[in-house]
Amino acid sequence: MARYCVVGAGLSGAVVARALGEAGHSVVVVDERARIGGNCATARDPATGIMEHLYGPHIFHTSDESVWAYVQRFCAMAPYAHRVQAVARGRVYALPVNLLTINQFFGMTMSPSEAQAFIRSKTRPCEAPRNFEEQALAMIGRELYEAFFEGYTRKQWGMSPTRLPASILKRLPLRFTYDDSYFAHRYQGMPKDGYSAMVASILDAPNVDLRLAQGFEALGEPFAHVFYSGPLDRYFDYRLGRLNYRTLDFEKFHAEGDYQGTAVLNYCDADTPFTRITEHKHFAPWEKDAFDRTICYRETSRACGPDDIPYYPIRLAEEQKLLRDYIALARATPGVSFMGRLGTYRYLDMDVTIGEALTASQRLLTMIAEGATPPAFFVDPA
Known part of the structure; x- marks a missing residue:
């Protein structure tokens, strides 16, 4: 055989x-x-019993x-609908950018059609964006780009968004409804x-x-x-x-109760050194109330060295x-x-x-x- x-x-x-x-x-x-x-x-985390994602969160969709x-x-x-919140300039918003994000950020109460016209007035048309920044300016305009994506992208990839392909941003939707689901796929869940x-x-x-x-x-x-x-x-x-990757450093910490009230909280500002904090009991909502304590990870991206785990090509x-x-x-x-x-x-x-x-x-x-x-x-x- x-x-x-x-x-x-x-x-x-x-x-x-x-x-x-x-x-x-x-x-x-x-x-x-x-x-x-x-x-x-x-x-399972031995100190709390919470199910940990050892190398960063993975959501099946x-x-x-x-x-x-x-x-x-x-x-x-088990059913799980992924949602992401973001801290930008001292306030918390929902991502991906949706109607709530737009109204909160600009302090307005626009309808979907009004928001579409408003964002269109903010954008810089570009038939074939050559990089991440051009895609963002054509898609959401400078103000939303600088608040939510410019600093975060520099931290995540370690370089100017003008060096990154437009395809990275194309993965994220822009919605003119109050739908803040991170993924639009038909099936979502966690084992x-x-x-x-x-x-x-x-x-x-x-x-x-x-x-x-x-x-x-x-x-x-x-x-x-x-x-x-x-x-x-x-x-x-x-x-x-060597082919180049980005790797991730995780700073794990325990806290009492509920630390941030959500699974993922992005930190968009460039002067915050980490990219996000993940709270792992929220990835299993069917059991999260069984735990009096919680575990979180601060996540920082950097260039991948010879002895590091490669994450992002x-x-x-x-x-x-x-x-x-x-x-x-x-x-x-x-x-x-x-x-x-x-x-x-x-x-x-x-x-x-x-x-x-x-x-x-x-x-x-x-x-x-x-x-x-x-x-x-x-x-x-x-």
Whole structure:
């Protein structure tokens, strides 16, 4: 029986490993961390019992019915509607920018049509915005941009918004209603027992040999094929240089009662060093009243060093050439396929990660049955 290796016990690795195992193939899943789940790992805080998102909050949201059905095979999804508040210039507002935000900020009581016309008068038309700032000025105008996005973006990305692509802001909606839901997807929720339990259930499949706290490089055994969800540049020992990421520092603290009354409070002003505070019992509203104490994280973004956890691929112009060179190197390397956020150097939401892994799994099993060689990439990362 052919033996396969999956590097990484996060979402991509778990989905592909289960597909291989259920199809009767022997598969080793290896992860250098001592826990499963990748950056969406969760665990109960020993001091309070609150479910923590160990590497920052992850909210499951999707409009893909097949992905929603898939995750519900492995966990009970509890209803959760994500909302974000923001501190700007000493006041608290709702994000994304909506009719309430606009009326509060400008001290007015406009109707939807009045607000649309008002914001249109504030914007700077631009048919093809070249960067984040041009997109913001065309979308919401200078005053809202400077209050909510300019300082926060500089802190999050460590550079001027004029160097960032317009696509980053396009992810956020602008609403002329009082709808302050952060996501507009049809399905939203949280796994009731946490993401680590969900991933453990996915990996609980026949023919799957899970090895934690062990590096792929130390396995020292041959495999028919390797499915690699670690950093693309790391696989090649950074021989072409390092792809750039942003990483996060978390300052965890406990408090009595309810610290901020919401799951996420952004701090938009540039002179506040951190980007946000997350209060984790609010990510599980079905149980938050059971806890007399609370746990919070102050979150600060900075450049990712060699020993840091990579979170956000930067993908600026200078990274594009290096990425293309690594893609060419990967395609010339037999016996390995690169998957997931790190393996393809893309920012991916969880539902997209799972959806791509499911599609890759279907294609993979067909190729194995036909004796074909899996490609270096199932999704073009360029």
